[in-house]
Amino acid sequence: MAKELKDLTKSEENYSQWYNDLVVKAGLAENSAVRGCMVIKPYGYAIWEKMQAILDRMFKQTGHENAYFPLFIPKSFFSKEAHHVEGFAKECAVVTHYRLKNDPEGKGVVVDPDARLEEELIVRPTSETIIWNTYKNWIHSYRDLPILCNQWANVVRWEMRTRLFLRTAEFLWQEGHTAHETREEAIAEATKMINVYKEFAERYMALPVIVGHKSPNERFAGAEDTLTIEALMQDGKALQSGTSHFLGQNFAKAFDVQFTNKEGKLEYVWATSWGVSTRLMGALIMAHSDNNGLVLPPALAPIQAVLVPIYKGEEQMKTIVAKLDAIAAELRARGLSVKVDARDNVRSGFKFAEYELKGVPVRLALGPRDLENGTIELMRRDTLEKEVVPQEGLIDRVAALMDEIQQGIFDKARSFRDSMITPVDTWEEFVRTLDTKGGFVAAHWDGTVETEVAIKEATKATIRCIPLDAVDEEGACIYSGKPSHQRVLFARSY
């Protein structure tokens, strides 16, 4: 592990390689034998489970229920909503057969040509079509509304260039799909859920995000409006971390889902969908970690405090480990997730490096001198600050430290992010800021897709969002010079 840590690429040398090294060496995930599909390893999955549990609770608190819809979508469903098929048909896994048979030439198994499906099935890249086809049978009257369903599932998008967690052919996510009586209610739902995501990102992931509307060009395929939370990574690139879509009546019309409203008239149902995925793992890792490894906010750390004995000889070990076990029991009684690492086949220096790599928020180390003095060494992972503290009052101190670290990680990320929002008023400044500093560039835009596309082609920067809290301000588009009345946020992004 000490060796592995030494091999961790420095982030300033190659950020992208640093990220990949970190994901693999910290035991979060790895590439599999299947192109673009990852294996999420136990330590990575434990973080994802914590995210899931918190999000699931937040969804239920806002009135949503979980359900499960089929993995497969009949090909014909895709053609029913024009923008949707445009958006997803070019990168989807297609099931064409339902049987293998022994190779007549004796080489393993081959696809049985006699077992061809009448209609091909698409492995879901998202579930609007199959869900709205189902909702058709659930919705007849306004009394059947709203429907507030969420699904935890795997989805597949055949990405050509993949990166662990950030962009994989298969990924895990949740997708909420709601059905409403009125446009206003659906818009309110989409807004409510993007705010749930914002609260989750900031409070639990310690990740400050900007909430805004996507530009029409960046909207979800089939949406009338897409709300997004945008985070900033330490290399100055933005990362879209969650989206919530107001789908209008597009899917209701595509699947003919009508209801009798309170006035007794038939009307199409209004829809939203919203999702976050294992991509959040990438955001969490890139936003906080350093050259020593992961930095995990305590709210999501599988191990919040690790206790390491320092000793010579078996006798001393027993005494010290017994003391650490007692401290660990008290910490657990305070609701903390704690590990005592009493392995005797690796040195303590190796253990220290390992838990730094794994981002454990607090490390406690107890040696013979501490035993005499009633002290213990305490290190916090986020600042790498180390101090020797009295054992008395330790439990309160560690418990309080969890909140302090959580807040500290958030504050650091927010200061950085805030320092990386640069208002610019000229094209030259715009390009220079992107090239030398990165981050979000707040600039005027004339509101046209043509300008947006031209800027992307010239700089690789896209409009990350039109912030919800953007203030009215007259100005001129940095690209076309045409009038604009609010700044939008551009950035290069993941």
Place this chain on the structure above:
Amino acid sequence: MAKELKDLTKSEENYSQWYNDLVVKAGLAENSAVRGCMVIKPYGYAIWEKMQAILDRMFKQTGHENAYFPLFIPKSFFSKEAHHVEGFAKECAVVTHYRLKNDPEGKGVVVDPDARLEEELIVRPTSETIIWNTYKNWIHSYRDLPILCNQWANVVRWEMRTRLFLRTAEFLWQEGHTAHETREEAIAEATKMINVYKEFAERYMALPVIVGHKSPNERFAGAEDTLTIEALMQDGKALQSGTSHFLGQNFAKAFDVQFTNKEGKLEYVWATSWGVSTRLMGALIMAHSDNNGLVLPPALAPIQAVLVPIYKGEEQMKTIVAKLDAIAAELRARGLSVKVDARDNVRSGFKFAEYELKGVPVRLALGPRDLENGTIELMRRDTLEKEVVPQEGLIDRVAALMDEIQQGIFDKARSFRDSMITPVDTWEEFVRTLDTKGGFVAAHWDGTVETEVAIKEATKATIRCIPLDAVDEEGACIYSGKPSHQRVLFARSY
């Protein structure tokens, strides 16, 4: 709902139709537009979530961690373990392409022939092959063992005749995959996990099960031994509810997974796998329910007690609902999951029928007379017993009733099951018991596959298991007359 309940087929008239009606009408699941794939509706999914949460806790308490492996398995992986490919190749969904394109004839989208995969991918029917291909990189020395991983996932087996929950093309499950240093350790793990399943089934599902070995003919494809828990449904058919496999070194050899043992020698790793699925939902429903609807054990009921107001006029309603809200708050403070149904657009009789259909364990109804007398009407779903009880002491009474009902449902199922294990000694008795009574038939068997197959062809009964607690007893095979020294359990099954 009253009408829907009336439409519920009587179980004695058509058990199979009764089951399907119940699943659909109670809002548990329904068939989807995709052949053989179901939609699990919110009420059904809420039960599954409870099962998941309990099982997940039990797995973690026994030292397992969750991870996630790819949905897709390269076709060639299947050929590596001969029995495995035999077992699964004939019923699997095959992905052959990764893109659709617009139909040149303008009719929606078609598969793009230029986007054919070099090697076809199988949608996992089970994950031994992809996981052991991954473990190869994780395991080098005995220090890397054991690996104790579990995965919650969807799997696909292209079943031709499907039934909601019991047999669907896609289903949800968990699959544990463990790797060990020794044969003994792997066997102990497989045994431990079948006992976890037994405890789960009996304690939470109130479902008595028999633990035993599968006969060689009924083993998992690739296993050296399969342990099973077998439950009995109310129509006298058996249902395999969970299995745990000792895989020997078969997958380690197929994927060349060797480790350096403590003596410094290379050795193949020993394996187990074990799983339960949404099929458990079918077992839960069929084991306990009646012609009024579901009967749910309190440990798995999404709503444990429902409170229904009986009133005339708005004034009375307000007073009574306020009282019920107060009672509900107290019940929730005791950890119970409780609902007050104050809907004013349906009559209380309709509500009663609805919650009976949905299997809510306890119903409380409060009317004007109760308000005067300080009483409340209490009904338990399992026995349909109704009594008027004092409001005083109600919270304790309802809390205690949960345990009583849980135990009552289990005892009833166990008495029935026990009454349906029939020892027989002749072929004639064997056939007659199967035809007139059903259930488990305890009979001598000569231990050969030929006899097992012949019995199945003659009677549709299979060996459900060779019980772990079978006693030594000399006898003659009911079919061949050859010597046998223990009875095995035969039954017709789902």
